[in-house]
Every structure is written in C-alpha cells, then in structure tokens.
Amino acid sequence: MTTLSRARLIALPSLLLLTSGLVATATPPATAGPGHHGGHHGGHHGGPGGHHGGGPHGHAGRTVRFQTFNASLNRATAGELVRDLSTRDDVQAATVAEVVQRTRPDVLLLNEFDHVADGSAVDLFRRNYLEVGQQGARPIHYRYSYLAPSNTGVPSGFDLDGNGTVGGGNDAFGFGDFEGQYGMVVLSRYPIDQRRVRTFQEFRWQDMPGNLIPTDFYSPEEQAVLRLSSKSHWDVPIRIGGDTAHFLTSHPTPPTFDGPEDRNGRRNHDEIRFWADYVSGARYVYDDRGRRGGLARGASFVIAGDQNADPLDGDSVAAAIDQLLDHRAVRDPLPTSAGGPEAAARQGGANTTHRGDPALDTADFSDSPAPGNLRADYVLPSRDLRVRGAGVFWPTPSDPLSRLTGEYPFPSSDHRAVWVDLRVR
Ligand SMILES: [Ca+2]
Ligand SMILES: [Ca+2]
Ligand SMILES: [Ca+2]
C-alpha cells in the first residue's frame, strides 16, 4: 500500500478494518465515588467533571486526576496541525478539547499530537481550544506543558522494511511521514520539574538485555542503530505540593503492519518492558544525556499512554502488557465505562470472541475483521499512591455526550480518554 494509506493505518488503526458504524454512548459517567477502586463492574469511579480534590491550590492531601488520551491530533503533513489550530474552527480539535473539558484532568498525556519544536501547536491548542468553553463546557487552563522530539519520521538511513529502497515512513526510526508526526505532549496544572525530565528517545534497542529484536530480519548494521522507542519515552516529574510523581509517558508501536518476523509486535513488547525495568531501577537504562539507571527506589510514578496492547485480545505479543499489570510496584485501577460493553455487544464481530471485559476497552477498532475493541490505553500508578477513582470516557448512546466519542468516522478519536484519581499527600 502507499505510504499515505499506511500512515492512515497507523494513525487510526481501526478505520481500515471498520465495516460498520459504531457507537458509543450513554451514561454520563457517574459522579465521584471516593474510596472504591479496582472493581470491574462498578462502572465509572469518579466521572468527568466530578469533584476530585482541590486542584493545585488545594490543601495538603489532595486528589489529582491523571489522564491519558490518544487524541488523533496528528495530521498528514508538517505544518498542518499548526494551521488547523491557528483558528478556532477545527471541529475535531474542538471535540477533543471538549472531552478534556468534560473530564478535567490535572495531568494529561496526549498521544498522537504532532511534535512542533517551538511549542506553537500546543500553545495554539491551549489558547484556541482548551481555554475556550466548548458547547457549554468550562474552559480549562494548563499552565505547564512538556514536549520533546519523537523518533517518528526521523530517517534511519537503512532499508528497515526491506523493500529495496531507503526512505519514507517505514524506514524511519519510528513510523511517520514527517519528523514528529504522531508525537506526544504533556499538559499539567501542577509544575513540571523541567530540569529533571529524562528522555529516552535515542536508547538503542540492542542495549536492552534479552531484547526481542528479530535478528534474522535486521542486519547487524541495522541492529546497531535501531532505537527502542517508536516515539519517545519520557520521565516527566510533576511537583504536587511537596511530593513528586514521575509521569512515565510513551506510545509503543502497534504490533501490526509487519510480517511473520513480528518486528513491531516484538518492539511493542520491549517498549512496554522498558517501563517495567525502569521502575525496577534497571542499571542498563541510559537517557539522552547519557545518565544511567532507572527510577530511584521508592519514587512515586504514574505510567501513562496508549500501549497498543490488550492483556487478553488483539495482536500483541502474549503477556506484553502483563509486564506492567503484574509488576509488583504497579497498581492497575481497572478503569471502566458503560459505553464499552454497549459498543461491544452492538458491534459484534471480533468482540463476540474476546476474553477481556469490554468495560475495560479503551479503543473502538474494527470488529470485522479483527481486532475488535481493545484495552489499549493505560494509567498505572505506583502502589504507594492511593486510588480514589478511575474511568474511561465512553458514554452510551443515550448520553448526549456520546456525540464526543461518536462512531466512525470518529468526531474526536478512535481511542477514549482514561483517567485515574490519585491521593497525593
Ligand atoms: Ca525501505
Ligand atoms: Ca505483528
Ligand atoms: Ca469497533
């Protein structure tokens, strides 16, 4: 297929596979239910707009909402996102902004937000969308942000996909038609300790001991330059009162768009593994400034991102996400929605053979053919942080807010926003 069509595939993995409309909707997420966490069947714990703590100006001991949202704010060419965000009339950006305004995270990772080095894209998104009330929702202000380069679209100089020519998105260090496509950005109402941010954009895949590099597929010369991260991995320290929570953000490659060697499935597995090792204090890790070692023992963290891996269904390497879900330092708050089960039941197809609880689904992918709707997006805190609530923004069709999630072609994204409310001293 052409590079362009593949780009679309990566951006919206479900679109190609969709055969029928979807849906979504209904129930506005319930209001906050403090204290209850971990249940599969309780629906949302703490809904959008619920009262969740004092915000940046609250008293000691506060509840902070951490959210991940693959917002599909990527565009086909460099410069297009800035053009779209320069006015207030991009309907998709307005819809994404309204999702954020309705769910009101304090700390937010946006995946699939094209990287623009001077920060103009995120500044325009704040000024023209987030800080403007959408459809009656309250504006939301993020004083702090973090962005950094992505491996997407950065030429490797090698024929990584083995098609006989060098160049194009498939031969980049991470798939992308231009540098920074499908990047990411962190927005926060709490200060970011910019000087202590660590990035792992250039960490080489072969430097992970026991890695899953398909050595029959990549030449030794290629193996020597391959980067682990398909976008980047960032440790972004967020200062909350006197405490710091390390926001560990990434967006591992989809395990698809490859061949029998499963190079992307293997890379997805190891991109997820990076954080499992990092929070274990792995010594082999080094950041882009050459500093070695993983997270300090006892440090609080929140792992966030579209991990492109469901624990039970889909195409990822078996147990890829279990490296995090089963990690002794990690808690899985099991965020749920009412819209996920409703969509799975109505859409049928691959969903009918899924083993996973559809209440945990976060992405509305194609159902016929597979993969069906998956749990792909995660907010996973360290065990020392008390969970006060969690949810997936996937209203059922009877809910007026279902217009924000919609059905193919999606008004905002094929992914759903996922949040966890955490008590921070
Ligand atoms: Ca090539
Ligand atoms: Ca694969
Ligand atoms: Ca679907």
Ligand SMILES: [Ca+2]
């Ligand atoms: Ca599912």
